[in-house]
Amino acid sequence: MTAAPPATALLEVHNLSLFYGERCAVQDLSFQVRRGECFGLLGPNGAGKSSTLGCLAGLLNTWQGELQFGGDAIRPADDVSLRGKIGLVPQDLALYEDMTAVENLIFFARMAGLSKAAAKEGADRGLELAGLTDRAKDRVDSFSGGMKRRLNLAVGDVHEPPLLLLDEPTVGVDPQSRNHIFETLESLSKSGRTLIYTTHYMEEVERLCDRILIMNEGVALGCGTHAELATSIDQPNATLEEVFLNMTGRSLRDS
Amino acid sequence: MKLGPAALLFARKDLSLFFRDRTAMLLSFLMPATLVTIFGYLMGMMSSDSDGGPMARATLWVTDVDQTEDSRSFYANLRTSSLLSVRPRLNDDGTYLDTAYTAEQLREKVIDGKVDHALIIGKGFAQALASAEPLPLTMVRDPGAQMEGQLLNIAVMQSLSASTEGRVFTNLLVQNLRDAGMPDIAVDQIRAVTEQQRELLQQSSGDQPFNMMNLFSGRGMVKMEDHVPPERANNVSAIQAQAVGGIAVMMLLFGLTAASASLLREREGGTMRRLLSLPIPPGSILLGKALAMGVIGLIQLTVLFVVGEFLFEIGIWRDPLTLGAIILCTIAAAVAFGLLIAAWARTPKQADGMSTLVILVMSCLGGSWFPLQTLDLPMPMNVAMHLTINHWSVSSFQNLFWRTKSLADTEILLALGVLLLFTVLASWQALRLFRTRYLERA
Ligand SMILES: Nc1ncnc2c1ncn2[C@@H]1O[C@H](COP(=O)(O)OP(=O)(O)OP(=O)(O)O)[C@@H](O)[C@H]1O
Ligand SMILES: [Mg+2]
Numbered sequence: 001m002t003a004a005p006p007a008t009a010l011l012e013v014h015n016l017s018l019f020y021g022e023r024c025a026v027q028d029l030s031f032q033v034r035r036g037e038c039f040g041l042l043g044p045n046g047a048g049k050s051s052t053l054g055c056l057a058g059l060l061n062t063w064q065g066e067l068q069f070g071g072d073a074i075r076p077a078d079d080v081s082l083r084g085k086i087g088l089v090p091q092d093l094a095l096y097e098d099m100t101a102v103e104n105l106i107f108f109a110r111m112a113g114l115s116k117a118a119a120k121e122g123a124d125r126g127l128e129l130a131g132l133t134d135r136a137k138d139r140v141d142s143f144s145g146g147m148k149r150r151l152n153l154a155v156g157d158v159h160e161p162p163l164l165l166l167d168e169p170t171v172g173v174d175p176q177s178r179n180h181i182f183e184t185l186e187s188l189s190k191s192g193r194t195l196i197y198t199t200h201y202m203e204e205v206e207r208l209c210d211r212i213l214i215m216n217e218g219v220a221l222g223c224g225t226h227a228e229l230a231t232s233i234d235q236p237n238a239t240l241e242e243v244f245l246n247m248t249g250r251s252l253r254d255s
Numbered sequence: 256m257k258l259g260p261a262a263l264l265f266a267r268k269d270l271s272l273f274f275r276d277r278t279a280m281l282l283s284f285l286m287p288a289t290l291v292t293i294f295g296y297l298m299g300m301m302s303s304d305s306d307g308g309p310m311a312r313a314t315l316w317v318t319d320v321d322q323t324e325d326s327r328s329f330y331a332n333l334r335t336s337s338l339l340s341v342r343p344r345l346n347d348d349g350t351y352l353d354t355a356y357t358a359e360q361l362r363e364k365v366i367d368g369k370v371d372h373a374l375i376i377g378k379g380f381a382q383a384l385a386s387a388e389p390l391p392l393t394m395v396r397d398p399g400a401q402m403e404g405q406l407l408n409i410a411v412m413q414s415l416s417a418s419t420e421g422r423v424f425t426n427l428l429v430q431n432l433r434d435a436g437m438p439d440i441a442v443d444q445i446r447a448v449t450e451q452q453r454e455l456l457q458q459s460s461g462d463q464p465f466n467m468m469n470l471f472s473g474r475g476m477v478k479m480e481d482h483v484p485p486e487r488a489n490n491v492s493a494i495q496a497q498a499v500g501g502i503a504v505m506m507l508l509f510g511l512t513a514a515s516a517s518l519l520r521e522r523e524g525g526t527m528r529r530l531l532s533l534p535i536p537p538g539s540i541l542l543g544k545a546l547a548m549g550v551i552g553l554i555q556l557t558v559l560f561v562v563g564e565f566l567f568e569i570g571i572w573r574d575p576l577t578l579g580a581i582i583l584c585t586i587a588a589a590v591a592f593g594l595l596i597a598a599w600a601r602t603p604k605q606a607d608g609m610s611t612l613v614i615l616v617m618s619c620l621g622g623s624w625f626p627l628q629t630l631d632l633p634m635p636m637n638v639a640m641h642l643t644i645n646h647w648s649v650s651s652f653q654n655l656f657w658r659t660k661s662l663a664d665t666e667i668l669l670a671l672g673v674l675l676l677f678t679v680l681a682s683w684q685a686l687r688l689f690r691t692r693y694l695e696r697a
Contacts, residue, residue: 057531057532058531058532059528059531059532059694061694077694080256080534080535080536081534082534083532083533083534083535084533084534086532087532088528088529088532090525090528090529090532092525092528093524093525094524094525094526094527094528094529095524095525095526096268096272096524096526097524098272098275098276099268099272107264107268108529108533110264111256111261111264111265111530111533111535112256112533112534113256113534113535155529156529
């Protein structure tokens with residue numbers, strides 16, 4: 001594992017463990033996310049990606065270990081103002097189906113503490129991000145699955161939190177829209193925002209992420225850039241697929 | 256964001272969603288008003304006093320075999336009874352609207368189950384009346400029709416005493432004396448004196464028909480002394496105050512539990528996760544929900560009481576402060592109840608089932624359906640009644656509208672205190688459940 005210089009780390013996770021009753025979802029997980037980078041969490045179904053993000057976003061509060069944000073120890077579930085700095089795009093759709101796209105955006109922006117004017121601006125930006133400007137006044141339940149996904153992402157980013165957690169935001173989105181989302185995320189990343197991107201698609205992390213954490217069954221298997229991960233298994237030309245296969249003994253796709 | 260502003264924002268979202276669905280909104284406001292109208296009238300009919308309102312009547316088939324002046328007078332008097340609907344009915348010109356059956360036919364109808372009660376005025380009715388013999392009156396009936404049976408007995412007695420101007424009572428006395436073996440000469444003397452008394456009594460009651468009740472009240476056995484609180488709205492009866500208050504609480508409970516179930520929808524729809532990840536205190540979600548529910552409840556009750564005022568003149572303007580206090584405490588308790596159910600339930604189905612069950616039981620035991628508060632209930636029922644939200648607000652509404660008590664009244668204060676105590680305890684428990692069910696494992 002490559003340790004990042006502490007000065008540039010926005011988020012530090014030390015020995016994070018999470019149990020659901022008896023079941024261990026995350027075990028002794030440690031990683032650091034640098035300011036302005038796009039950090040990938042790669043792992044198969046049930047690896048513990050959503051659970052990890054849940055701890056960071058303040059949805060779960062039963063975890064053990066230590067989280068640091070900007071150098072300070074944090075407990076997001078107990079810290080209201082901190083949650084304003086960490087945004088979440090949940091894996092499952094989280095929209096009011098009987099409200100319009102723009103109403104959803106404005107409501108969540110206002111709930112995140114934005115003024116009316118700022119919320120309006122955020123909503124316009126969100127509509128553009130989601131490619132839904134012309135459907136702004138349509139109810140969400142009249143949208144296709146992919147459109148809802150795009151809106152789901154836009155709502156999560158409507159208040160532009162410094163750290164944005166994206167939990168598989170492109171599931172069910174067609175290639176063009178996916179491309180549109182990637183371009184947006186790339187530009188967010190370039191503008192200095194920090195992203196944690198969760199997926200089980202190799203191509204996505206390869207295209208988007210500066211560094212990648214590979215996890216399986218709650219445990220971190222490796223962390224670093226693609227090149228660093230390839231080097232760590234002594235196959236400098238290995239694809240991420242091959243890295244994963246090598247680390248777990250099975251392919252990511254059939255797990 | 257702070258608790259307050261976040262809660263307000265959340266409440267606004269809920270309310271705008273609520274008002275958007277026009278049909279659902281109208282239903283939730285019109286339903287209580289419709290129910291209270293039906294209940295109010297129904298209860299009013301069943302309990303109608305002598306002031307001539309419409310009334311539920313018992314059906315009685317009659318046949319007059321005697322065909323004398325006395326028997327016809329009795330028959331005619333039965334037709335004037337406010338408790339009876341006498342068959343066969345008459346047309347305006349005196350002809351029969353229904354078939355007039357003979358005594359034998361009526362007996363068969365009762366056996367066939369087509370008629371429940373048939374009164375046969377037998378041959379010799381006038382004769383027996385004159386000679387103080389037992390009257391040939393037969394009630395052929397299906398004993399299963401108990402409720403009407405009670406009404407019919409009272410009505411027949413009333414008509415009999417009115418049409419004979421009380422002679423039936425003298426006759427009864429005479430028969431008893433004869434049975435006891437008193438010599439005829441003594442019996443005749445007593446009969447003469449009693450008849451005199453009776454005629455005096457009949458005269459003193461003016462053009463009022465002879466009424467057995469007057470026998471007591473007129474003679475000073477029990478003097479009726481009526482007192483109506485001067486402030487009571489002129490028309491309101493205990494039962495209407497009860498119906499309006501009772502329906503109000505029940506509908507409020509139903510309406511607000513339905514509204515609070517949207518808390519579960521927030522969870523199922525995934526929006527709860529997003530809300531919990533936002534910089535707002537989790538309590539503001541619960542508080543916002545409560546605020547929105549409170550506003551909906553307030554509109555619901557306002558519509559209901561305005562309708563109640565319009566139809567029954569229950570007197571909502573007499574003491575707006577007390578009415579407002581009772582309304583607010585009732586809404587608070589109903590909101591807390593709704594939140595408790597929503598926080599407790601793991602699925603909307605659970606919430607639905609539980610709330611329906613609890614609300615129906617509470618409404619039944621707490622006086623939303625029947626006027627329990629004016630009765631002296633046996634111990635276990637009495638305790639159960641006091642454990643319901645309904646009781647405390649129904650009795651407060653009744654104390655306000657019917658007994659014309661005010662906020663200074665200890666009973667009202669106690670009831671409001673109980674409602675508020677419930678509100679605090681239920682909200683606290685709801686918050687606790689909300690934390691464990693929604694936060695830890697969201
Ligand atoms: N609410 C819950 N209660 C109990 N167990 C849970 C709960 N949520 C997740 N788990 C368990 O925790 C483990 C990790 O789940 P998690 O959702 O974090 O995986 P994931 O990496 O996000 O998977 P996916 O790619 O399918 O979204 C799984 O074994 C799962 O069964
Ligand atoms: Mg997941």
